[in-house]
Amino acid sequence: MSEKSNSSTEDVAALKQQIESLTAEKQQLISLVSHDLRSPLNRAFALSELLLMDVGNLTDFQKDYLERMRLVIADGLAMMRNLVDYRNLEFRSVDVMTERINVADFVNRLVREFQAVANKKQLSIEVTHDQPEASVTTDKQCLDRVVSNLLSNACKFSRAGQKVQIRTSCANSQVRIEIQDEAGGFSAEEYKTLFTKFKKYRAQPTANESSTGLGLFIARSMANRIGATLECKTTEGAGSTFITTLPADN
Numbered sequence: 554m555s556e557k558s559n560s561s562t563e564d565v566a567a568l569k570q571q572i573e574s575l576t577a578e579k580q581q582l583i584s585l586v587s588h589d590l591r592s593p594l595n596r597a598f599a600l601s602e603l604l605l606m607d608v609g610n611l612t613d614f615q616k617d618y619l620e621r622m623r624l625v626i627a628d629g630l631a632m633m634r635n636l637v638d639y640r641n642l643e644f645r646s647v648d649v650m651t652e653r654i655n656v657a658d659f660v661n662r663l664v665r666e667f668q669a670v671a672n673k674k675q676l677s678i679e680v681t682h683d684q685p686e687a688s689v690t691t692d693k694q695c696l697d698r699v700v701s702n703l704l705s706n707a708c709k710f711s712r713a714g715q716k717v718q719i720r721t722s723c724a725n726s727q728v729r730i731e732i733q734d735e736a737g738g739f740s741a742e743e744y745k746t747l748f749t750k751f752k753k754y755r756a757q758p759t760a761n762e763s764s765t766g767l768g769l770f771i772a773r774s775m776a777n778r779i780g781a782t783l784e785c786k787t788t789e790g791a792g793s794t795f796i797t798t799l800p801a802d803n
Contacts, residue, residue: 591633598626624673628762631705635767638698639750642774649692649778653802656721656728657685659693660700664719667704674760675713680720687723688802695775696799699783702772703732703795709758710736728801733794738787747785748773 601623608616664678671678689696707717715735722729736756739747743754750770758764772795776783781799 591630591637594626594629594633598623598630601626620669620673624670627670632763632765635702635765635771638771638775639765639767642771649695651690651692653688653690654693654696656687656689656723656730657682659696660719660721660730663697663701663704666701667708670708671717674708674711676708676711677716679716679718681718683720683722687721687728689728689799690802691779691781691799695779696781696797698775699772699781699797700730700732702768703797706768707732707734707736709760709762709764710734710756712736712759723801726801726803727798730797731794733792735792738789738791738793739785740789744785744787748783 601619604619605616605623608619611619660680660682664680668678704717704719711717711734717735718731718733720729720731720733722731739754746752748769751766752770753764753766773783776797776799779799781797783795783797785793785795787793
């Protein structure tokens with residue numbers, strides 16, 4: 554009996570060691586992908602930006618391909634950034650450093666960053682601020698990851714001619730940032746696993762953009778880190794509205 558017990562204990566210890574080894578290997582692989590591959594992509598993106606600053610000698614055809622190249626590199630960098638966020642959320646702590654942020658200015662800056670993508674896909678982005686003076690005290694980087702992932706998804710899954718609406722409002726000591734799209738919404742089954750990591754749905758990016766299935770998981774996780782809430786209202790066949798809510802400054 555004791556021999557069987559010792560054998561079982563050894564089996565459990567061996568399995569535990571194997572799991573720890575696989576976890577360490579997973580961390581190393583993610584680190585390799587997110588750091589070693591991100592450096593050359595950053596250099597390629599910088600070079601494409603420099604080329605786009607002086608396009609006087611290029612034909613319209615060449616300009617178009619250069620812009621396409623820049624967007625493809627930016628898409629790859631966004632995917633790398635999601636992998637870094639995933640690694641930090643899963644294996645490390647995410648430090649929260651708060652500062653006072655004007656919500657309208659914060660959102661306007663993100664919209665400017667996505668404007669080139671929207672233009673290329675022939676999307677319109679409409680922004681409305683009910684109270685432009687509203688501010689929050691929170692971690693700017695975490696909030697950036699929440700809103701930028703939601704805005705990225707809205708652009709990624711929308712088709713030419715569709716509209717993305719961003720609204721900010723302040724009521725009952727709460728600030729709301731709403732991002733509404735016309736990208737088809739989610740089914741009832743999809744809605745049940747909406748913020749699950751590595752989850753992909755029937756909708757596909759409309760311009761062959763990459764997708765890790767991590768965007769919504771990261772957005773919800775980052776929102777939780779800063780004491781914000783993130784919810785989704787969706788209508789299958791129409792679109793979705795993602796609502797981020799966090800305490801307003803007095």
